[in-house]
Amino acid sequence: MAKEEILEKVKEIMNAPSCYEGLKKVCEAYLKAAGTADEKEAALTLKKELKEDVCSIDQVIPFFESEEGATVLGADTAKGLAKAAHEAKAKGVKYCICPACTAGGWLLNHESEW
Template structure:
């Protein structure tokens, strides 16, 4: 039975501007494999990739606060993201607050469903 929530979250990961380019084809492969004999293998590959690519909130806060983060994102954006990430962490959020990691984190938290 196909879990629509899982499919929607995989699509969210793929559509997110913050999605790592290498993750997109793995998401696509999973979506194509749903309902086929290759679904379990594709799901296992997706889970493995998500575990490698989804950042924790504790990983991104230091990046946002770093010189590299300022260089990549711009000083104001990096400062805004650092503050937003700290606020999210205080509320119990455990994954990076970008759209790709938010959806990917949901998938990791629900990996037994696919």
């Protein structure tokens, strides 16, 4: 795997509308440390954060189907996301389908390579 792929996925997470501020800062720190003596430590911090923040498909489906999900996302959006999440799960998708979790899940799946 090329280093560029990792950096691109980190940027995808950071720029995703679904990325919260804390994860965004950890991504920024990793990108700043890339290619320096601090990269290994920044990578460990990012991996730890991804393990805490990236949701599984099984975590998000109940939220999308809940009253809280309908309130937060809007009823139609929540219903559409629930349908899309069920379809993704049926295809074997392991992580939440939002852009941040999709890219974060990719990094977690390749964790030993970076």
